[in-house]
Amino acid sequence: MILHIIRHLGVKGGLGYAYEYGGSTVEAMDMESRMTLCNMSIEGGARIGYVNPDETTFAYLEGRPYAPKGAEWEAAKKRWLAWRSDPDAHYDDVVTFRAEEIAPTVTWGITPGQAIPIDGRIPLLEELPPEERPVAEEALAYMGFRPGQPIKGVPIQVAFIGSCTNARLSDLREVARYLRGHRVKRGVRALVVPGSEWVARKAEEEGIAEVFREAGFEWRMPGCSMCLAMNPDRLEGDELCASSSNRNYKGRMGSPRGRTVLMSPLMVAAAAVTGEIADAREVFGIGR
């Protein structure tokens, strides 16, 4: 969803703005999905991303370490609700998307805004606004893609489910639910790196770690890992990585020629089991 939004608003779309997300889809999302949305507002150029506090927020916070308790909790809830945007609030700009029109979205280039639906084609230069063409040309050369080629079916060497943005407990639960019974394709290096110590512990307790291990993923210690490659987890040469992290800039995964294709955690799992960029809906028979 956020890749779709950034694709349409651009990586500079949010300059000078704070993004507030609302509407029935966002209201129905759990907190962790909202965090992914808000976290990646930065990739869209915005200063912050925000979703109004509601019962979902309170249910998520109540009882967590450092959350206020008793009378302090009631006072905090009241204070937070007072921060909700007024129904007649004035916005500098409003953009509307229809969730049912969003296909799983993946990047093809070197910025998070260079994205397409999984069944789409990499754009032809002439289809792009003139100001986007130089970066698009640079991206095509770096990624080794041809304009107009489909993204589906592109072979991958590495699959990475990780990062603070997209390796929360709900992400791992969702992937594990569909991954059971599948195997990582031979020749693909697949890693899961939980977003935090807490997530790692919970996932071990729930048996999620075991599902990943049985499928052929390496279950790793929590941390940043390949998201920015400050430890030994990195791409070699021009390896291509299907990644649930939030950034696909040149050299981001440690190799100055390494290639990153951003997608949701479930889409990474689909890529891991097929060995190529794939549609998770087809691979796991979702919604068909």
Place this chain on the structure above:
Amino acid sequence: MLEKFTVIRGRAVPLRGEDIDTDRILPARFMKVLTFEGLGQYLFYDERFDEKGNPKPHPLNDPRYRGATILLVESGFGSGSSREHAPQAIKRAGFKAIIGESFAEIFFGNATAIGLPCVSLAPEDLGVLFRSVEENPELEVEIDLVNKEVRFGDRTAPLSIREEAREALVEGLWDPIGELLEAGALLDEFDRKLPYPRRAE
């Protein structure tokens, strides 16, 4: 006492490219440092050097621009990861200011907070400045934060910068963390009102 930025003078180096991200400015693997000392040598490392460490053609490797203290960029400069290391590397490579069309929000904030002014010019003025510097690398460029203009050759172009940032730079009040730490007793007072673990505990 912090430096007050009123007029910054120097030669410029033109660095073309849209949406240049902080991973390019300073690749993450060079962030394993405790201080920012020496980061300047890794500025744009993967753009300037190949995998064997041999220099590649790049404006920052171009002897004509050696010693330049103003970095010229295009739009969306500094997108991506918020990392202080990126503006630190630019500053420690000897740059005193950046002129561009637009800057990523967080990068702008990080740069301002370390005393590295980022000013914007209208696309047309910026285009003329780029071409002028490319034609004459010796060209002296002047950023005047008091009168809000950039001067070069016989041209004067109005600059824009968020007013709070401009005032902070001109008055030498651009280090908010330093100011915060000087608040002393006020901090303790605020601290006592917080529902979560306090500094004193």
